[in-house]
Amino acid sequence: MRTRLIVGAAAAALLIIGGAVWLFSSPRQIAGTSIAGAAGPPITGDATYVTTTTTVTPTTTSAAATTTATTTGKPATTTAATGQSPAAPPPARAPQQPSNPNTAGQITFYGAADNDPPGSREIAFPTVLHGQAGGAGTFEDPTTFAAQQGHFAPGTKIYVPDVQRYFILEDTCADCAGSHIDLWTGAATDRGLVRCEDSLTRNGSRPYQVNPPAGLPVSAGELYHNGRCYHG
Secondary structure (H helix, E strand, O other), rough: HHHHHHHHHHHHHHHHHHHHHHHOOOOEEOOEEEOOOOOOOOOOOOOOOEEEOOOOOOOOOOOOOOOOOOOOOOOOOOOOOOOOOOOOOOOOOOOOOOOOOEEOOOEEEOOOHOOOOOOOOOOOOOOOOOOOOOOOOOOOOEEEEOEEEEEOOOOOOEEEOOOOOEEEEEOOOOOOOOOOOEEOOOOOOOOOHHHHHHHHOOOOOOEEEEEEOOOOOOOOOOEOOOEEEEEO
């Protein structure tokens, strides 16, 4: 009886110890299956329990950040070195001055067709500027004019607004008196020249300027040329 009590007590003690171990032990995996919060049964006798612990390694995927660099390009400025200074602007023309007539007289016209001798360009003062009658009517190259001998000194320059030309005294006029002047019309010998002279002649006195300045309006060329007459 005493022996049974001892054996029974021993068995009870083992059960209590086993239960305590089971209650406070870490979770176990039996046959590869994880049972959370449960401890394996105590090993008694020849029973064999296989406990498999599986360590799960988390897979970390590192996403590589792709950085896109945005480059803001500034337009390139290319300076071409020519080694030369910028071209200078053309010189400005001198402003034209208004005519300021200081003399008036009858104005007539003559040319080679009615010169003396007829058909020639002979003049009384060939050493003034031109060897014979002519000129472009500009300040630098005034056209021949004739007047009463002695009224103007040879080489006297005038400007006639009616035909917008400069003239220079290089000839004499037998029919002129006082401020009457006779202007060279052209070297032509046809009747068209005489008709042109008549169309240019005005009745009465006309204004002109003695010793004019440069820069007055000019319509350069002969008054009669290639069958055309100046009409202003």
